Every structure is written in structure tokens, then in C-alpha cells.
Amino acid sequence: MYTQSFNVPDGGTPTLQAVPAPVDADLQARFDAVIDADGKIEPRDWMPDAYRKTLVRQISQHAHSEIVGMLPEGNWISRAPSLKRKTILVAKVQDEGGHGLYLYSAAETLGTSRDQMFDALHSGRAKYSSIFNYPTLTWADVGVIGWLVDGAAIMNQIPLCRCSYGPYARAMIRVCKEESFHQRQGYEALLTMMQGTPEQKAMVQDAVNRWWWKCLAMFGPPDTDSPNSVQGMRWGIKRISNDDLRQKFVDATVPQAEVLGVTLPDPDLKWNAERGHHDFGAIDWDEFWQVVNGNGPCNQERLATRVKAWEDGAWVREAALAHARKQEQRARQEAA
Numbered sequence: 119m120y121t122q123s124f125n126v127p128d129g130g131t132p133t134l135q136a137v138p139a140p141v142d143a144d145l146q147a148r149f150d151a152v153i154d155a156d157g158k159i160e161p162r163d164w165m166p167d168a169y170r171k172t173l174v175r176q177i178s179q180h181a182h183s184e185i186v187g188m189l190p191e192g193n194w195i196s197r198a199p200s201l202k203r204k205t206i207l208v209a210k211v212q213d214e215g216g217h218g219l220y221l222y223s224a225a226e227t228l229g230t231s232r233d234q235m236f237d238a239l240h241s242g243r244a245k246y247s248s249i250f251n252y253p254t255l256t257w258a259d260v261g262v263i264g265w266l267v268d269g270a271a272i273m274n275q276i277p278l279c280r281c282s283y284g285p286y287a288r289a290m291i292r293v294c295k296e297e298s299f300h301q302r303q304g305y306e307a308l309l310t311m312m313q314g315t316p317e318q319k320a321m322v323q324d325a326v327n328r329w330w331w332k333c334l335a336m337f338g339p340p341d342t343d344s345p346n347s348v349q350g351m352r353w354g355i356k357r358i359s360n361d362d363l364r365q366k367f368v369d370a371t372v373p374q375a376e377v378l379g380v381t382l383p384d385p386d387l388k389w390n391a392e393r394g395h396h397d398f399g400a401i402d403w404d405e406f407w408q409v410v411n412g413n414g415p416c417n418q419e420r421l422a423t424r425v426k427a428w429e430d431g432a433w434v435r436e437a438a439l440a441h442a443r444k445q446e447q448r449a450r451q452e453a454a
């Protein structure tokens with residue numbers, strides 16, 4: 119889908135090295151011109167170190183979110199209420215794993231290795247989305263994750279399809295198509311439950327009550343407290359601010375909640391005709407930072423599960439490497 123290559127030394131090819139390297143100011147000016155023209159930066163292009171670092175930070179955090187995000191719903195695969203729901207859930211969780219892999223590949227084009235990224239995740243140094251540190255207590259949580267969590271993820275990710283870094287932007291196009299299926303399957307599962315028994319309806323309302331505020335926090339701190347936003351916007355990595363995306367999500371979700379027949383747990387939520395948007399209540403940012411800093415209800419469990427999966431998979435990686443080495447050896451022998 120996109121090139122995996124990144125700037126590597128020319129290995130002494132004299133014709134390539136004969137061209138004098140432009141001075142840094144020229145490179146910077148060229149980079150700025152591409153950004154100003156809303157163009158794409160590709161892996162072989164020169165880019166400022168800070169741009170590269172920001173992308174590695176954001177894309178690797180995003181990749182980690184996708185693979186840690188498999189866990190809360192993965193817990194329900196063996197308990198799905200029907201074969202149809204189980205098949206859908208297996209496909210969805212597998213999609214999230216695939217998203218993680220596209221994103222790790224996109225980050226690798228910036229010169230970081232997958233081992234470095236996994237090490238950062240497994241040692242607890244790397245961030246991943248706060249939302250995946252909450253438990254999935256009932257089957258309704260699986261529907262609500264599809265509707266609200268994936269709905270919030272899409273709202274944030276559609277603008278990333280226009281990100282200035284080519285490999286990230288192209289990966290996001292496919293991710294968003296799949297996320298849109300995830301959102302719809304969640305909403306459809308909830309619609310079915312809302313036509314069911316009073317217990318099922320109560321289960322949906324309870325799940326909405328528990329996830330709503332966490333989904334609003336998912337968009338990140340308010341713009342005034344977001345250290346990376348200004349530069350991210352200048353570079354065309356971020357296209358819409360945390361607060362604006364949060365507002366778009368609230369405005370889009372209120373009518374969906376009405377159709378579903380659930381109440382969003384916010385007494386301050388109301389249409390503001392003057393602003394042309396819904397007003398909503400205050401988010402608990404202390405709780406958000408507690409979770410981001412490793413102290414949420416499931417942080418330890420999520421990390422331990424990832425580390426165990428990595429350790430349990432060691433023999434598969436070793437076997438794949440041994441097989442690749444054998445094939446390479448055979449190809450060399452045949453060529454000799």
C-alpha cells in the first residue's frame with residue numbers, strides 16, 4: 119500500500135553522492151513549502167527531527183491503542199450471545215490487530231523499529247488511549263464500544279486521512295473504512311437490545327452511563343492544555359483541534375442516542391441555538407490524567423496481558439525467523 123523505505127545511506131554509490139547536499143536552510147524551506155501547499159511528506163524526503171519525533175510519538179501511541187484496544191472486547195468473544203455476534207466480534211477484534219500492524223509499519227518508515235516500539239509499550243513508557251483501561255462488564259459494553267468508542271475514534275481519525283505524512287495518511291484511509299463498519303455493528307447490536315426485555319434495555323443504559331464521559335475525554339485534553347496541538351496543526355498532522363472534534367462528536371451522537379432510546383448521562387447537555395452546537399458538562403480531567411499515568415482500573419491488567427502475549431509468542435517469532443533464514447540459504451544455494 120505504501121513504501122516501507124526510509125532514508126538509508128547510499129552505500130557509496132559515487133553517482134548519487136556526486137550531487138552536493140543542499141544546506142539545511144534549503145531543506146527546511148522545501149519542507150515548509152510542501153506543508154504550506156498542503157502536500158505530502160514521504161519517507162525519503164528530508165524532514166525536521168521534531169516533525170519525525172512527533173510522528174513517531176503519535177503513530178506509535180496510535181498503534182499501541184489499536185492492539186491494546188483488542189483486549190476489552192476480546193474478553194467477550196467466548197461469551198458472545200449468538201454465532202452471528204461472535205463472528206462479527208472476531209472479525210472486528212482482528213481488524214483492530216490489523217490496524218495496529220499498518221500503523222507500526224507506518225512508524226517504521228520514520229526509522230524506528232518495531233522492537234523499540236514494543237519495548238516502550240511493554241515497559242510502560244509508551245502511552246496508549248485512556249479508553250482501553252476501563253472494564254467491559256456486560257455484553258452491552260461491546261455494543262457501546264462499537265457505537266461510542268469507535269465513533270469517537272472515527273471522528274478523530276477521518277482528519278488524519280489528510281495528515282501531511284503520506285504513509286500515515288494512507289494507512290488511515292483503510293483504517294477509517296473498517297472503523298466505520300465497527301461503529302455500525304455496535305449501534306445495530308444496541309438497537310437490537312433496545313427492542314428486547316427491560317433487563318436488556320437497562321443493560322444498554324448502564325453501559326452508556328459508564329462509557330459516555332470516558333469517550334469525551336478520549337479526544338485529549340482541552341486545547342488550552344494540549345502541549346502538542348499548535349505545532350501538530352502547523353505541520354498538518356492534526357487538522358482539527360481536540361475540543362472541536364469533541365464538540366463534533368457530541369453533536370453527532372445526541373440524535374443517535376434519541377433514535378436508540380437512551381439518555382446521555384449529562385444534565386447540562388442541551389442545544390445552544392446561538393452557538394449552533396450542544397453545550398455539555400465538565401469532564402473529569404483529574405480522572406483522565408490518573409488513567410493516562412497508569413492508575414486506571416485496568417492499566418496493570420492490560421499491560422500484563424500484552425507482555426504475556428509477547429512472551430508466549432516468542433517461539434512463533436523464532437520459528438518464523440528460522441524458516442526465513444532457511445529459505446534464504448536455499449535461494450542462495452540454488453543461485454550458486
Ligand code: 3HC
Nearest residue numbers: 176179180183187246247248271336338344345346347410
Ligand atoms: N489517552 C492517552 N493519552 C492521551 C489521550 C488519551 N485519550 N489524549 C491525549 N493524550 C496524551 C497525548 O498523547 C500527549 O502525551 P505525550 O505528549 O506524552 O505524547 C498528552 O496527552 C497531551 O495531549 P495533546 O493533545 O497535546 O497530544 P496530541 O496533540 O498528540 O493529541 C491525540 C492527542 C488527539 C490522541 C492525537 O495524538 C491523535 O490524534 N492520535 C491518533 C489517534 C489515536 O491515537 N487514537 C487513539 C484511539 S485508537 C482507537 O480508539 C482504536 C479503535 O479501533 C477503537
